[in-house]
Amino acid sequence: MNSPGFDSQLCAKIADVSTEFVVQNFKNQIFIIISQYGKMGNLYSVKFDKVEDNFTAPAKVGIGIPITINCNFGPDSDEVRAALTFLVNKTKLGEMQKEFLISFGLKEINGKVLRELASVLEKCL
Numbered sequence: 001m002n003s004p005g006f007d008s009q010l011c012a013k014i015a016d017v018s019t020e021f022v023v024q025n026f027k028n029q030i031f032i033i034i035s036q037y038g039k040m041g042n043l044y045s046v047k048f049d050k051v052e053d054n055f056t057a058p059a060k061v062g063i064g065i066p067i068t069i070n071c072n073f074g075p076d077s078d079e080v081r082a083a084l085t086f087l088v089n090k091t092k093l094g095e096m097q098k099e100f101l102i103s104f105g106l107k108e109i110n111g112k113v114l115r116e117l118a119s120v121l122e123k124c125l
Contacts, residue, residue: 008124014116017107023124030093030100030125034117041105042074046084048097065094072101083109083117090118092125 008023014036022033035041049066065088069081084102088094106113 012120015113021124030098032102035105036107037105040103043072043103045070045101047099064089079109086114091122
C-alpha cells in the first residue's frame with residue numbers, strides 16, 4: 001500500500017498486537033520500520049557479505065544468506081539478530097541483496113511472530 005512520503009506503510013496485527021510497517025527504498029539502501037510500540041525501536045544496519053558473481057540465493061537450498069548486522073542505537077541482543085537473519089532469509093530482502101537500515105521494536109519474538117512478520121514485510125517490499 002503506497003502512502004505519501006513512503007514507498008509502503010501499513011498496520012497489521014502480529015500475534016494480536018498492532019504492528020506498524022514502513023518501507024522506503026533509496027538508491028543504495030532500504031529503510032524499514034517495524035514497531036509494536038508506536039515509536040522507533042532499536043536501529044540496526046544490515047549489510048550483505050561479499051559473495052561471488054554467480055550467487056544463488058542460499059535460502060532456497062537451506063543455507064543462510066551471509067550478512068553483517070550492526071546495532072546503531074539501543075540495546076543489542078542475539079534474539080534480535082536472529083530475527084533479522086530470519087527476515088533476510090524468508091523475504092525478498094535476501095534476493096534484493098541491498099543494504100538496509102531497520103528500526104525494530106517488538107514486544108515478543110518467537111517463531112510464530114517471525115513468520116507473520118515475514119509475510120507482511122514481503123507485501124511491503
